[in-house]
Amino acid sequence: MRILLLGGTGEARELARLLTGEREHEIVSSLAGRVSEPIRPEGEVRIGGFGGVDGLREWLADHRIQLVVDATHPFAASITANAALATARLGLPMIRLSRPGWTAGPGDRWYRVPDLATAADTAAGAGDRILLTIGRQGVAAFAGHTRPWYLIRAIDPPTGALPPRHEILLARGPFTVAEESDLLARHRIEVVVTKDSGGAATAAKLTAARTAGLPVVVVDRPPVPLGIRVVTSVEEARGVLSARSGEDSGGGPTR
Incomplete structure (x- = not known):
């Protein structure tokens, strides 16, 4: 299963590390390029924007992506919204990997x-x-x-x-x-x-x-678009991907 991993976070790098080399997954990590010297994840990496919703939709179709994992920063609202729209138009599944937020404790x-x-x-x-x-x-x-x-x-x-x-x-x-x-x-x-x-x-x-x-x-964090499945750990994301790779034996989307 070909997966686009929208990354830049520690969780994205950890997920890329775990999935790179697994026979049932083919991962492409994407970094926005907003940091001058980003920490690169393992495996195939692309850097730069997609050109909005339409650009991302075309890229997903051209590269026959079958699933998108959005593991960007919790405040990267624009790319999350664009990915939600692009995947919806192509009928692709999308997962949002977002670590739990902080909770105030005694003394805060x-x-x-x-x-x-x-x-x-x-x-x-x-x-x-x-x-x-x-x-x-x-x-x-x-x-x-x-x-x-x-x-x-x-x-x-x-x-x-x-x-x-x-x-x-x-x-x-x-x-x-x-x-x-x-x-x-x-x-x-x-x-x-x-x-x-x-x-x-x-x-x-x-x-x-x-x-x-x-x-x-x-x-506070911006809300996640409606209809997007949210997972809160790398382990949970990996489990979802493993389950879906067993279900999906077809190719990528068509335009």
Whole structure:
């Protein structure tokens, strides 16, 4: 069974590692190319966009893909929506692999918000020294706030408008709790802003903020398109694919 794996996450790389070389699966991993030096998964890899819904639909048909696994970041809403539409038009099955989100525990001071604009307003009202850990995209939502100072941490330099008072820290995680605690203390951070990415790889900042008694503004995930099956672990995704490969003995779609 030919599978397109929309990746870029640790779960996508792990799934590619497990499936590459299995006789019943032929995997093509796709990376968006938004990070300058992405971590490449095992097996065949393509990098770059598809050209919207129509471009993706044509690519799926041309490459006789039989199933799509969307294992992109929980906030990669555009590619998820495009994949849902393209697969629906071709009659292809699609699976969304999305790690569980974070849940506040005892001692956490979280403000859950629906979007980055609300996050910017909430954070500005909670403190003057703010750590942004939202990636390089979306920082422009904070540009209109002139009073706070922002430490903007990202893998690559952010795009778009920036708040007037800021410092950019280019770094790639994961980070330990000790490293995050040191960062918060060294920069005298008063508020942490993050997206609900979930998983253990980037959760150390939440523990550090809890220990320091700092508020955390958490941006909720966008909804998954209706009708898409969601699995929450690599093991669950692998089980679904194995079951489907036993059912599917035909070729790819036609236009």
